[in-house]
Amino acid sequence: MLNFNLIQQQSPNFNNRIKNYEIDMLVLHYTGMVSTQDALERLCNPSTEVSAHYLIDLDGTCFQLVKETSRAWHAGKSRWAGDSDINSRSIGIELVNPGHQFGYISYSDTQMGALESLSKGILTRYPIPPRHVLGHSDIAPSRRQDPGELLDWRRLAAAGIGLWSNETLTIVNEKKSLGPGATGKEVSHMQKKLAYFGYGIPTSGAYDKETYDVVMAFQRHFRPEKLDGLFDSLCLRRLLDLLRQIE
Template identity: 40%
Template structure:
């Protein structure tokens, strides 16, 4: 499994903090804004990057996931954009990891995907579609955009939404009306696979994209 994160603040300070023994957050790799890659830990050694998290039935993700942090010099905010060289290096790094580890495309995710209740990175500004075009992760090519209308909130109408989210890998209750927990998961999904409309709502466009991604996950 590969999990991508964003670390905000001065790049040198970020690198020092990630490399410090006993720090609260660590990662296997750091990708700088100019595309420089630093390896901070051996891939076989667990790094403290996932925290309390869940993906496809697993919770101890620090023990099974390679963590890649993207340095971002700006203040933390939603929708940050990433330099082209940084995205290219992140893609190349993932491909290098994939050449040595058979990670399924469905298990290349963002921090927000595995911890939607507390994380939003790398956010809707990260080019997941571009990575997928180059062989990293999943993207539902040709999925229709049905807009943000016809959002549903009742339990019966949300059963297909919940089932599709669970099939992709998110932890969701099997039934129930729209609540804060489901909205957080929907925002995580939208940041990854529908970045043009991060609303936390189960609208027609989100459902179409959800079903397309769920089919890719098998």
């Protein structure tokens, strides 16, 4: 049972999921707009061709815009674990937040509580593994920053929604960070591990712009205390820990 207010507001922006796709992903977003009303209008305007299944307002009020069985248009050009039709296999939730462009704010306890309740319900209805609970930036690292580093992924994971790593920094054996311009085996090792986790990243051995974008996305989700695009030893420890969790 939902323990929050659910308002039906049908968006025309959806179509059928591609046949043979199972719903096995949950993608979180922020609206990136100043007001809730603007966001709702955009997500329900046929000319924008964007939508999501749900939108959660700052006060925890939840709007259902698209039926779960339909294919909402929230992922855009994106990629995870080699698949690029993320809309066909996912449920998309928008969280009201002005975003990095208009004054990024923390997600309130009420909004997070509604997100938890809604997500738990979704996870009981579909076989969505924890490693498939992702942010828009995870599946479109070069285009998107949402839902951003202020989302409390640790809290969600503690509620059984998605993954988290509790690895902490150790002073001993501190290795040099990898960053833009680096090349070689350590870079390709990092790229392969990130690709194995699911990120769309080339395994060229060159720390290029695309690699930087993926490392930033990884940090936003799993190392939000340090957003600099440098892959340090704690990024590596957390990535290896996450890979152990999905084995």
